[in-house]
Amino acid sequence: MLELKNISFEVDDELGQKGILKDVNLTIDAGKLTVITGPNGGGKSTLARIIAGVEKPTSGKIFYKGEDITDMSITDRARMGIGFAFQQPVKFKGIRVVDLIRLAKGEKTLSSKDACKYLAAVGLCAKDYINREVNGSLSGGELKRIEIATLIAKRSDLSVFDEPEAGIDLWSFQNLIEVFESMRKHIEGSSIMIISHQERILRIADEIVMVKDGIIAEKGTCDEILPKLSGTDSAVKSCGIVDLWKEGNN
Amino acid sequence: MELTDIQKKVLAEVADLHKTPVGAFNIRANGESVGRNSTANIEIIPKKDVSGIDIRIKPGTKNESVHIPVVISQSGLKESVYNDFYIGEGADVLIVAGCGIDNCGSQDSQHDGIHRFFIEKNARVKYVEKHYGSGEGSGKRILNPVTEVYMDEGSTCEMEMVQIKGVDDTVRTTKAELKAGAKLLVGERLMTHGDQRAISNYNVDINGEGGVADVVSRAVARDRSYQEFNAVIAGNAPCRGHSECDSIIMDEGIILAVPALKANNVDAEMFHEAAIGKIAGEQLTKLMTLGLTEQEAEEEIINGFLR
Ligand SMILES: Nc1ncnc2c1ncn2[C@@H]1O[C@H](COP(=O)(O)OP(=O)(O)OP(=O)(O)O)[C@@H](O)[C@H]1O
Ligand SMILES: [Mg+2]
Numbered sequence: 001m002l003e004l005k006n007i008s009f010e011v012d013d014e015l016g017q018k019g020i021l022k023d024v025n026l027t028i029d030a031g032k033l034t035v036i037t038g039p040n041g042g043g044k045s046t047l048a049r050i051i052a053g054v055e056k057p058t059s060g061k062i063f064y065k066g067e068d069i070t071d072m073s074i075t076d077r078a079r080m081g082i083g084f085a086f087q088q089p090v091k092f093k094g095i096r097v098v099d100l101i102r103l104a105k106g107e108k109t110l111s112s113k114d115a116c117k118y119l120a121a122v123g124l125c126a127k128d129y130i131n132r133e134v135n136g137s138l139s140g141g142e143l144k145r146i147e148i149a150t151l152i153a154k155r156s157d158l159s160v161f162d163e164p165e166a167g168i169d170l171w172s173f174q175n176l177i178e179v180f181e182s183m184r185k186h187i188e189g190s191s192i193m194i195i196s197h198q199e200r201i202l203r204i205a206d207e208i209v210m211v212k213d214g215i216i217a218e219k220g221t222c223d224e225i226l227p228k229l230s231g232t233d234s235a236v237k238s239c240g241i242v243d244l245w246k247e248g249n250n
Numbered sequence: 251m252e253l254t255d256i257q258k259k260v261l262a263e264v265a266d267l268h269k270t271p272v273g274a275f276n277i278r279a280n281g282e283s284v285g286r287n288s289t290a291n292i293e294i295i296p297k298k299d300v301s302g303i304d305i306r307i308k309p310g311t312k313n314e315s316v317h318i319p320v321v322i323s324q325s326g327l328k329e330s331v332y333n334d335f336y337i338g339e340g341a342d343v344l345i346v347a348g349c350g351i352d353n354c355g356s357q358d359s360q361h362d363g364i365h366r367f368f369i370e371k372n373a374r375v376k377y378v379e380k381h382y383g384s385g386e387g388s389g390k391r392i393l394n395p396v397t398e399v400y401m402d403e404g405s406t407c408e409m410e411m412v413q414i415k416g417v418d419d420t421v422r423t424t425k426a427e428l429k430a431g432a433k434l435l436v437g438e439r440l441m442t443h444g445d446q447r448a449i450s451n452y453n454v455d456i457n458g459e460g461g462v463a464d465v466v467s468r469a470v471a472r473d474r475s476y477q478e479f480n481a482v483i484a485g486n487a488p489c490r491g492h493s494e495c496d497s498i499i500m501d502e503g504i505i506l507a508v509p510a511l512k513a514n515n516v517d518a519e520m521f522h523e524a525a526i527g528k529i530a531g532e533q534l535t536k537l538m539t540l541g542l543t544e545q546e547a548e549e550e551i552i553n554g555f556l557r
Contacts, residue, residue: 073538074539075542075544078538090536094468094554094555094557103542103550106540154541
């Protein structure tokens with residue numbers, strides 16, 4: 001379904017070039033659920049953005065359904081069946097929940113009854129939300145759920161979710177997992193890629209990929225990877241953790 | 251009532267009118283009244299000294315509407331029209347105005363509507379005004395509306411003013427005076443394109459305790475168009491005043507936003523917000539990941555913004 005070949009992504013910072021992703025090779029097969037995990041700042045979101053076309057790799061190639069999509073626009077990739085739920089959902093002015101779902105479905109008009117079922121699937125009481133604007137008046141968890149509902153409506157062949165569980169309360173967690181499982185069941189041959197730190201999501205993966213310091217550090221089934229995960233460190237550079245309270249927080 | 255097809259199209263744009271409206275109405279086409287109706291509670295009387303009408307709404311009139319659309323399809327026509335609205339105590343009415351100019355000729359067509367509202371105690375008015383221009387002629391479509399609102403105690407006036415397409419040149423002047431407990435809510439939506447110019451001037455005086463004024467403008471300037479938003483809200487009593495100008499610029503559009511506040515009373519609470527910028531890149535990106543082209547995404551974002 002998707003193949004990343006020697007993908008690198010570099011940015012310029014004050015010290016010169018900085019490698020965010022370094023020669024990443026990854027294949028995602030049709031019908032599989034892959035979970036990408038790893039420390040903060042490891043490069044997971046960057047990888048997802050490169051797949052969706054939001055970011056262009058510095059070098060390397062991306063193949064999707066056998067076609068080289070490296071130079072393809074975001075729009076064309078979306079039309080070929082790639083869907084992407086952002087880690088931080090975008091806010092608008094005036095665009096309503098129903099509009100986003102309609103656009104995701106690629107239809108000119110959409111009845112609110114139709115739109116409602118997608119909201120219900122992510123545990124939102126549809127009538128309260130359908131006509132609300134997708135703006136800062138929605139809570140973080142609400143925005144996140146709407147982002148997921150939008151991607152369900154899109155029915156992509158490859159759906160990429162960037163930390164879908166972030167901000168979603170514990171009670172809804174099981175529902176979220178059911179959402180992924182029924183997506184797999186109902187969109188035939190579709191692949192799902194989820195970026196997550198949650199063990200319960202890792203447990204439903206066919207394959208777990210650990211991204212750390214811009215490389216794929218580990219890859220394998222749940223049983224192989226889970227035991228290795230505890231005690232890994234964060235890529236966010238800390239200059240020695242300080243016990244604030246010992247030093248006197250006043 | 252005989253209207254040409256073009257006139258009918260323009261009427262549909264500015265007043266959502268597809269047939270003769272119910273209730274009171276006055277339809278003005280090319281400088282003349284082509285249809286008029288008064289009701290038991292709403293009387294429409296032509297003015298004698300100047301062109302225009304008086305609209306008298308009896309106290310306590312509820313759930314009634316007045317439609318007063320204007321259509322100009324004759325190139326080169328220029329007119330000033332004076333309409334006065336007297337809204338009786340405790341009435342609650344909808345007033346739909348609107349002006350559409352279709353200019354296929356080479357001469358400028360211009361409509362200057364001077365509307366005055368005298369809103370008595372505890373009356374409520376919802377006023378909707380749409381401006382629209384069409385036609386391929388090189389003559390300009392010019393609209394210079396002047397609106398004056400005099401609000402008595404406890405009255406409410408909600409104004410929705412929309413100009414989305416085709417008007418080449420507009421200077422909109424809105425002036426309001428509020429007594430105690432009066433509430434004025436203005437929502438302006440404006441889009442300019444080509445070489446159009448639109449200027450909006452607001453002057454609001456809140457003179458009575460508990461008065462509230464809220465002027466909100468959402469605007470988009472595309473191509474080489476130019477917009478100016480000047481809002482002066484003065485709080486002369488313990489009151490609340492707010493103005494907001496939120497704009498998107500595209501292409502080589504220019505917007506000048508000058509929200510001004512004046513507090514003449516220590517208990518006047520006044521605030522304003524103004525923001526101008528291009529469409530946020532991440533909004534475009536999001537819609538493109540749903541399969542829209544950049545242009546389609548732009549349209550959706552603007553349509554939503556101006557809704
Ligand atoms: N355009 C950019 N310019 C500079 N640095 C960048 C840019 N994009 C990403 N980075 C950096 O690259 C690293 C990887 O970022 P990324 O968002 O991919 O991490 P992540 O694995 O998703 O982390 P998290 O778990 O916190 O979401 C971070 O250190 C980030 O600051
Ligand atoms: Mg991330």
